[in-house]
Each structure stands twice: as C-alpha cells, then as structure tokens.
Amino acid sequence: MRRIRILILLVILPINAFAQEEQWYEGKPISDIQFEGLGTVSENELLGLIRPYLGRTYTDSLSWEIQSKLYALDYFNIILPDLRPGISNPEGVALIFQVKEKPQVEDVLFTGNTKVRYGVLADEVLVKSGDLLNPGSLSLDEQKIVDYYLEKGFIDAEAVASYIVDELTNTASVLFAIVEGKQTKVSDIQFVGNDEHVSDKTLKSLMKTKPQSFFGKGLYVETKLQEDIKAIEQYYKDQGLINAKILNVDKEIVIDEEQNLAKLAITIVIQEGDVWTYGGMNFDGNSIYQVSELEELVLQQPGEVFNSSRFQMDIQRIEDLYYENGYIFNNFAYEEIRDSEQHIISYDVKITERDLAYIENIIIRGNDKTKSYIIRRELPLEEGEVFSKSKIIDGVTNLLNLQFFSAVEPQPYPGDEDGLMDLVIEVEEGKTSDIGLGLTFSGGPDFPISGQVSWSDKNFLGRGQIIGATATASPSVQSVSLGFTEPRILGLRWSGGAEFRWGHSVNRRINMDLDGNGFPDPYLTWNEYDAVGRIVPRDHQMQYDSHFLSTTFSTGYTWITRLGRFGASTGLRLAWEFVKYDPTVYRPHSKNIRENLETWKYDDSISLRVSWDTRDLQFNPTKGFILSESVTFAGILPASRRDYIKSITRFNFNQLLFKVPVNDEGGYFQSIFYFNTAFQALLSKPWINETVDRQRDGFYIDGMFVARGWEPNSGYRYLWDNTLQLIFPIAPNILDFDIFLDAVGSWVAKDGRFKSSNALLKMNIHDWRFSLGGGFRFANPQFPIGIYLVKKFRWNIDGDIDWNPEPRLAEFKKWGMDLVIAFKLDIY
Incomplete structure (x- = not known):
C-alpha cells in the first residue's frame, strides 16, 4: 500500500511541477x-x-x-x-x-463561355487575381454569373466553381465551368381575357418584355416578366378594375436549331372583372387635425372611377402631414369597405395619434475629413427639436450643395425613451481638393494657349473653407493668384473672402493714333472707320507690356426661406497697372494707355449682386431657377482711371423632363431642360464726361463659355447670351450628353466714345451668332469640360442664312462643322 502511495506521489509531483511551469x-x-x-x-x-x-x-x-x-x-x-x-x-x-x-488567387479562368467575353465575366465575379482564396464565397460568384446570363436571356445557364491549390507556392487557380445553354428570345406576346376594358396595345406598352424585332433583341428575362405582371395588375387597379388578376402565364418554347435559339411565345391569361367607383374616405381617431383639413389632402373624389395609385398618393399626403410636423410615431390603419351590389369601394382610416417626436441625438457618420460641425450647421434642425421631414430634406439639399459629398443618407432610429428618436446622417465624402496641370485658354483677340498649374481645396482641412492658388504662363500672359474664402463667418450664412493677383501680359493689336487727330489710324473720321466695319490694318496697330497687381475683397449673406435662397453680396477690387512701350515709335489711340506709360496707375471698382435661387442643386440642378442682377461701379476714388457702370441681368431655368428606371439597382435614364439668358451692358456714368474703353472694359465672345465654337471677338458694349440645352446624364455626376442651341447677340455704340448709343434700338437678326451642337461633357465640378461637334450659322444682312460663316476655321470643311472644347461653369 505504501508503494502505491509513493508511486502516485511520484506521478503527481512532476505534473504539479509542469503545471506550475x-x-x-x-x-x-x-x-x-x-x-x-x-x-x-x-x-x-x-x-x-x-x-x-x-x-x-x-x-x-x-x-x-x-x-x-x-x-x-x-x-x-x-x-x-x-x-x-x-x-x-x-x-x-x-x-x-x-x-x-489561405492560398493567394493567381488566376481566375472561365470555360464554356462562347457568348460572353472573359472581361465581362471577370467584372461580374467578386474573386480577383491577388485575393486570398475563400471557397465559401465562390458560390456567390456562381450565382452572379448565372444572374448575368439570365439577364441576357440564357434561362438554362449554369456555373460551377472549382479551384486547384499549389501547396509549394501556396497559390490557387479558380475555374468557373459554364454551361450557357440556348439564348431565349420572345417571339410573340398574346393576351386572353382582356376583351372588354383594356386593349392588347395598351398592355404591351406597359411591359418591359418585348418580342424580338428590328429595334429590339427581345431577350427573355424572368424578373422583367414578373415586373410586367405587377405593372399590368396595377394598371387594372388604376382603371377601377380592383378584382382583375393574372390567372396564368403560358410559355411555349420552340427551338430554332438554325439560329441556335429558343423562341418563346408568351400568353397572359387575364380576368378583368367589373369597374368599381370610389366611395370616399372616412377618418376616425384624429384630434390634432380636423377632418376638413385631412379631406383637403384627398384629391380623388367620390363617384369617380377608383384609381389605386391616386388613393396611395392621397394616403401618403395624409401621413406626410403628420410626419412633417413631428408626429412620426402615429399608426394608420386602412379598412376597405366594399359594396358588391353597386361596385363602390370606400375606406375607413383609423388614426392612432402619438405625441410629437423629438430629436434626441444627431449622429454624423462617414465624415473622415469634414468636421462634424460643418455638417451640423447645414441642418436646419437641432437636438431637442421636433422631427420634421421637410427640414431633413432641406438639410440633405444643403449638404449636397456643398459639393463635399457624393451621397447623403438620413436615417431615423428610435431613441432611448418613447417620443425620442436619433437622426443618423450617413455621408460619403467625395473629392474636394484638386491639383491641375494642363492647358487653358484666355479670351481676347489673340486667344493664346497657356500652361497652367493650379491647386484648390473647397473643404480646406475639413473646415468648409475654400483656398486656391493658380499660376499661368504663356508667351503673352503670366500670372499668379492666391485666394481664400470663409463661407460661414461666426457660424452665420455670411461669407467673406480675399484674392491677390500679380500678372504680366503682352497686349497686341492695339489701335494707334500717330497723328493725334483722335481717330484710329489710318482713318480721318468716325464715318470712315464705321464704313470698313471698324477694322484696323495690322501695320497700324501696336503692342505693349503691362504689369499689374490687384486685390479683391468680397462678402455676402444668404437667407434661406420657403421661397428659395435669397443672396446679397458685394466686392471691392483695387488694382495697379504699369505700361511700357517705345513712345518714339508708337502712340496708342487710347488716352488711358498713353497716360499709363512707365507709371503705376490706380483702378478700383465695387460690385453689388442680388439673387433669388430656387434650384435644388447649385451644380447639375434638376429643377428650379436663379434670377440675379449684378452691378459694378468702376471709379470710386478720383484717382481711378476707369469710370463706367456694368450691369449683368441673368435668368436660368432647369426642369427635369423625365426619369425612367432602367434596372433594379436604382439606375435611371433622365433628361433635363436647361435655359439660360444673360444680358450685359457697359454704361457711361451720366454725371461724368469720360470716355469708356470698350476694348479694355467691354464684353467679349470667347468661343468656349459664350457662343461655343465662334472665333473670339471683343470690345462689345452690349452682349446678350442665350442657351437652350437638353442634358442626358449617361453616368450621373460623371458624364452627360448635351444637345444645345446658343444664340448670342453683340452690339457696339454708334460713336467711338460711347457717350450715347442707339445700337439696341437698331437691333437686327444679323447681330446674332448661333451655335447648334451636341457632345459629351464631364459632369464633375472639378473637371467640367465638354467636347462638342458644333454647327455655326448666322443670318446675312440680306436675310439669308449663312451655314458656314467662318469657313477658314472649320475642322470639317465639307460640313462646315467644328470640334469644340467648352466648359460648363457659372460665369454669371
């Protein structure tokens, strides 16, 4: 017995020692x-x-x-x-x-795909070369391949995934074996049972599924057919046929061996039933709003043929009345009452009213760069306020107008107690900073091409501030500018900014007056000058160098109301210019240039702008308008050498024409109508007898922003810029297709000094330039460049249309058309 105890002890001691170790x-x-x-x-x-x-x-x-x-x-x-x-x-x-x-995926291969390219399938599957192999996710890729084939009409398609692992390199090859089967196309669609109320033509117009024809492939997609069935049933309900139903959908397949196709004939069997009329809506349980207030929101009237969609819209308006005023916890029950003898359908609406919902917390998510307070200040509600659906929609619009975010999604969640809710704002940040290297085009008679380096950030350090710097260099122009804007001074909708600019330019084709008679050489009177269309020969023109410094300070305020955004702003510009040329050889016609020779001259101006803006978005709007008036007064101090008044009156209107869903992922095809008109005038100050220099201070046509495609021209006292445009987003906020008509009128004064003018009174069709074109445009605020094919035309003095008014400039001589690079920026 003792030996056994000793043996047990010898066994336990090492175990305890090991355990302690x-x-x-x-x-x-x-x-x-x-x-x-x-x-x-x-x-x-x-x-x-x-x-x-x-x-x-x-x-x-x-x-x-x-x-x-x-x-x-x-x-x-x-x-x-x-x-x-x-x-x-x-x-x-x-x-x-x-x-x-896990093994690293080295190759993703497909076999059996004779009708679909490798690149298309590779884009569909989630597994990519370089990923770690996850066998469990391959079944998802199998389904994605099958789903793609189903969308292309291959109803019997199969896909099986397998993989081979190289243990030595720990890599894997993934193989998808595909059985495509025959593509199925719809050969015919027939209806049975719609003999009394709805025609075959109407029903076919409701369907996305179409028979194969010259204009359509006729691919059979089961999901689309199910959507078509729902659309048909909804259409019947909107015609008062509330008992209508699809009894059966017969499908007969015929194999076409010659084309290797399965042709499908579809027969839809319908039971229409009788037409029902609307008996009205009764309310019960409402104390916050009177019955009369609720009835005003019901647009479908008793006695009319019942329309299910209109009924749902009426219901939505009633619920929105409560939701928009903070009653989001209410319950609505709709009891359908049918009078089968008279075929009348009515509804009893039972409303269970709850207390107002208050916002307990506003939670911001997804903002990696943007400070949360920048987002919060755009929301027209705060924690502790009553929930308001309309205010949330306004807040989302405000955030999108910042152009900081590619997506903004508000989500309400229940709070910690009854009557409280949390509002979560999910944002997806977009690109706000931009570094540019490239070419730019400056307006003016010579239209020089310049190299440009720029940097800008419209959300600097995530604080919503705008900062930028630009350097431009060409043989004619060199400049550097720095700018900064604070859009919310003291947290208010009060903006302030400053810009500083230095530049040097070579100004060419400047009219001279060597004999000092007051008229551009070689003319002796204004009548002679007018008779040749105010054209001066090159050998009677000169050039000079100009150095300039300028600083601009601006401020403005925006009021947001139910009628739209009202804005008022002002800007002060101070500038100095130094001119250099050889006075022994040249004598400019402009007195201002002569007095500026080898001396710094001072200019100043103050601008005022008021606007009324109802657009939903300030960039790429889909509805609304902006009306604005801008006035610039040059010559505030006596030392300023420029004295004029500029006025720009602008109206811009946008309207969504249609928006049609194109897939189940939220994609859609839409078109937007865009109209813009801006009238600009350069006016003399009536209380000062000073000459206005139209070449320096007038308006110009640049061919890219104004009168797209036309050769640049300057020196106009009046300019009326009009554009009609149809916009078709191809990839929303990325790429658009535009069709446009530009009409730009330009006028100068009758006399050279601009003291008085009857140019507008003698307006005629010959004063207008027209551009008809279309093309693609990048719809990104940082890169709003469009490439268009443009046809220019103009009315001659005799009333005939000149379809090739600038033949020497047309790239496509045969058609008299131009390939034009233009920009979509708000220059007004």
Missing part, C-alpha cells in the same frame, strides 16, 4: 503580439485589430477572443498561438501566432 504567464501583461508565417498579408493590416489588446492582462479567453477575430478576417486557414517571454518588456508576455495563410 506552464502558469508563469498568469497575471502578466501582453507586451507583444507577433505573427510567424505571414506572406501575402502585411502585419500592418493586423495592427488595428491587435493594438487594443496590448497592455492587457493575458488570459486564455483573451487569446481565444483574438484568434476568433483573426479567423473572421478570412485570411488564415490555421492559427496556432504560442506564449513566450516579453520582447519589448521582459516582465510581460509575448503572444506569438503561427499562421498559415
């Missing part, structure tokens, strides 16, 4: 977490997961928690933990994970 890590902090066996996966990718565990006291359960999170990454097939003395801290524990990574 294995417990050395208990109570010690985790000082290091490392990985052995990493290949494709970078340790930096794992730092975010393991960092919170450093410094915590080690336990087995903590180790298992870390392992479970590592397995959840789907990076590893095997994870084996090991404990070692601390590396960075000898008093701690080093947790070492020996891992075996």
Whole structure:
C-alpha cells in the first residue's frame, strides 16, 4: 500500500511541477503580439485589430477572443498561438501566432463561355487575381454569373466553381465551368381575357418584355416578366378594375436549331372583372387635425372611377402631414369597405395619434475629413427639436450643395425613451481638393494657349473653407493668384473672402493714333472707320507690356426661406497697372494707355449682386431657377482711371423632363431642360464726361463659355447670351450628353466714345451668332469640360442664312462643322 502511495506521489509531483511551469504567464501583461508565417498579408493590416489588446492582462479567453477575430478576417486557414517571454518588456508576455495563410488567387479562368467575353465575366465575379482564396464565397460568384446570363436571356445557364491549390507556392487557380445553354428570345406576346376594358396595345406598352424585332433583341428575362405582371395588375387597379388578376402565364418554347435559339411565345391569361367607383374616405381617431383639413389632402373624389395609385398618393399626403410636423410615431390603419351590389369601394382610416417626436441625438457618420460641425450647421434642425421631414430634406439639399459629398443618407432610429428618436446622417465624402496641370485658354483677340498649374481645396482641412492658388504662363500672359474664402463667418450664412493677383501680359493689336487727330489710324473720321466695319490694318496697330497687381475683397449673406435662397453680396477690387512701350515709335489711340506709360496707375471698382435661387442643386440642378442682377461701379476714388457702370441681368431655368428606371439597382435614364439668358451692358456714368474703353472694359465672345465654337471677338458694349440645352446624364455626376442651341447677340455704340448709343434700338437678326451642337461633357465640378461637334450659322444682312460663316476655321470643311472644347461653369 505504501508503494502505491509513493508511486502516485511520484506521478503527481512532476505534473504539479509542469503545471506550475506552464502558469508563469498568469497575471502578466501582453507586451507583444507577433505573427510567424505571414506572406501575402502585411502585419500592418493586423495592427488595428491587435493594438487594443496590448497592455492587457493575458488570459486564455483573451487569446481565444483574438484568434476568433483573426479567423473572421478570412485570411488564415490555421492559427496556432504560442506564449513566450516579453520582447519589448521582459516582465510581460509575448503572444506569438503561427499562421498559415489561405492560398493567394493567381488566376481566375472561365470555360464554356462562347457568348460572353472573359472581361465581362471577370467584372461580374467578386474573386480577383491577388485575393486570398475563400471557397465559401465562390458560390456567390456562381450565382452572379448565372444572374448575368439570365439577364441576357440564357434561362438554362449554369456555373460551377472549382479551384486547384499549389501547396509549394501556396497559390490557387479558380475555374468557373459554364454551361450557357440556348439564348431565349420572345417571339410573340398574346393576351386572353382582356376583351372588354383594356386593349392588347395598351398592355404591351406597359411591359418591359418585348418580342424580338428590328429595334429590339427581345431577350427573355424572368424578373422583367414578373415586373410586367405587377405593372399590368396595377394598371387594372388604376382603371377601377380592383378584382382583375393574372390567372396564368403560358410559355411555349420552340427551338430554332438554325439560329441556335429558343423562341418563346408568351400568353397572359387575364380576368378583368367589373369597374368599381370610389366611395370616399372616412377618418376616425384624429384630434390634432380636423377632418376638413385631412379631406383637403384627398384629391380623388367620390363617384369617380377608383384609381389605386391616386388613393396611395392621397394616403401618403395624409401621413406626410403628420410626419412633417413631428408626429412620426402615429399608426394608420386602412379598412376597405366594399359594396358588391353597386361596385363602390370606400375606406375607413383609423388614426392612432402619438405625441410629437423629438430629436434626441444627431449622429454624423462617414465624415473622415469634414468636421462634424460643418455638417451640423447645414441642418436646419437641432437636438431637442421636433422631427420634421421637410427640414431633413432641406438639410440633405444643403449638404449636397456643398459639393463635399457624393451621397447623403438620413436615417431615423428610435431613441432611448418613447417620443425620442436619433437622426443618423450617413455621408460619403467625395473629392474636394484638386491639383491641375494642363492647358487653358484666355479670351481676347489673340486667344493664346497657356500652361497652367493650379491647386484648390473647397473643404480646406475639413473646415468648409475654400483656398486656391493658380499660376499661368504663356508667351503673352503670366500670372499668379492666391485666394481664400470663409463661407460661414461666426457660424452665420455670411461669407467673406480675399484674392491677390500679380500678372504680366503682352497686349497686341492695339489701335494707334500717330497723328493725334483722335481717330484710329489710318482713318480721318468716325464715318470712315464705321464704313470698313471698324477694322484696323495690322501695320497700324501696336503692342505693349503691362504689369499689374490687384486685390479683391468680397462678402455676402444668404437667407434661406420657403421661397428659395435669397443672396446679397458685394466686392471691392483695387488694382495697379504699369505700361511700357517705345513712345518714339508708337502712340496708342487710347488716352488711358498713353497716360499709363512707365507709371503705376490706380483702378478700383465695387460690385453689388442680388439673387433669388430656387434650384435644388447649385451644380447639375434638376429643377428650379436663379434670377440675379449684378452691378459694378468702376471709379470710386478720383484717382481711378476707369469710370463706367456694368450691369449683368441673368435668368436660368432647369426642369427635369423625365426619369425612367432602367434596372433594379436604382439606375435611371433622365433628361433635363436647361435655359439660360444673360444680358450685359457697359454704361457711361451720366454725371461724368469720360470716355469708356470698350476694348479694355467691354464684353467679349470667347468661343468656349459664350457662343461655343465662334472665333473670339471683343470690345462689345452690349452682349446678350442665350442657351437652350437638353442634358442626358449617361453616368450621373460623371458624364452627360448635351444637345444645345446658343444664340448670342453683340452690339457696339454708334460713336467711338460711347457717350450715347442707339445700337439696341437698331437691333437686327444679323447681330446674332448661333451655335447648334451636341457632345459629351464631364459632369464633375472639378473637371467640367465638354467636347462638342458644333454647327455655326448666322443670318446675312440680306436675310439669308449663312451655314458656314467662318469657313477658314472649320475642322470639317465639307460640313462646315467644328470640334469644340467648352466648359460648363457659372460665369454669371
């Protein structure tokens, strides 16, 4: 017995000693977490997961928690933990994970795909070359391939995924074996049972499924057919045929071996039933709003043929009345009452009214760069306020108008107590900074091409401030500008900004007056000058160098009301110019240029602008208008050498023409009508007898912003710019297709000094330039460039249309058309 006890003791002692040796890590902090066996996966990718565990006291359960999170990454097939003395801290524990990574996908291959290209299928599947192999996700890719084939009419398509692993390199090749089957096309669609109320033609117009024809492929897609059935049933309900139903959809397939097609004839069997009339809506349980107030929202009148869609719209208006005023927890129950003898359908609406819903928390998510307070100040509601659907919609519009975000999604959630709710604003940040290297075009007679370097950020440091710098260089013009704008001074809708600019330019084709008679050389009277169309020969013109400095300060305020956004702004510009030319050879006709010779001359101006803006979005709007008036007074101080008044009156209107869904992912095809008109006038100050220099201060046609495609021309006292445009977004906010008609009228004064003018009174069709064109345009605010094919035309003095008014400039001589690069920027 004693021997047995001694033997047991000899066995227990080593076990206890071993157990005590294995417990050395208990109570010690985790000082290091490392990985052995990493290949494709970078340790930096794992730092975010393991960092919170450093410094915590080690336990087995903590180790298992870390392992479970590592397995959840789907990076590893095997994870084996090991404990070692601390590396960075000898008093701690080093947790070492020996891992075996999942194989890296080297190739993604497809077999059996004779009708669909490899690139299309590669885009459809989630697995890509370079990914870690996850066998469980391959079934999703199988379904995505089948779904794509179904959308193309291959109703029997199959896809099976397999993979081969190279253990030596730990790489895998994924293979999708595809059985395409025959493509099915609809050969005919027939209806049975619609003999009394609805014609075949009407029903076919409701369907997305179409028979094969010269204009359509006729692909059979089951999901589209199910949508068509719902559309037909809804149409019947909107005609008062509330009992109408699709009894059966017969499908007969005929195999066309010659074309390797399955042709499908579809027969839809309908039971129409009788027409029902609307008996009205009764309300019960409403105390917040009177019955008369609710009835005003019901547009469908008793006695009319019942329309299900109009009924749903009436219901939505009633619910919105409550929601928009903060009663979002109400319950609405609709009891249908049918009079089968007289075929009258009525509804009893039982409303369970709850207390007002107050916003407990406003939570901002997704804003990595933009400060939360920048987003909050655009929301017209605060925590503690009554919930308002209309205010939330206004807030979303305000945020989109910042052009900081590509998407804004508000979501209400229940709060901690009854009557409270949380408003979560999910935002997806877009690109707000831009660095540009390229070419730009400056207006004027010579239209020089310039190299440009620019940097701008309209959300500087995430604070909503606008900052930018631009440097331009060409043989004719060099300039540097710096600008800064704060859109919200003191948190109000009060903006302020400043811009500083230095530049040098070579001004060419300047009229001279060597004999000092007051008329441009070589003319002796204004009548002679007018008789040749105010054209001066090149050998009677000169050039001069100009250096200039300018600084501009601006401020403005915006009032947001139910009628739209009303704005008022002002700007002060101070400028100095230094002119240099050889006075022994040249004498400019302009007195201002002569007096500016080798001396700094001062100019100033102040501008005022008021606007009324109802557009939904300020960039790429789909509805609304903007009406604005801008006036500039040049010559505030006596030292200023410029004295004139400029006026710009502008009206812009936008309207969504149609918006048609094109897929189940929210895609749509739409068109927007765009109309813009702006009248600009350069006026003399009636109280000052000074000459206005139209070449320097007048308006010009640049061919890119104004009168697209036309040769640049300047020196106009009046300019009327009009555009009609149809916009078709191809990829919303990325690429648009435009069709436009530009009509631009331009006028100069009768005399050269601009003291008086009857140019507008003698307006005729010959004063207008027209551009008809179409093309593609990038719909991104940072890159609003369009490439258009343009046909210019103009009426001659005799009343005939000249379809090729600038033949020497046309790139396509045969058609008299031009390839034009233009911009969509709000220059007014």
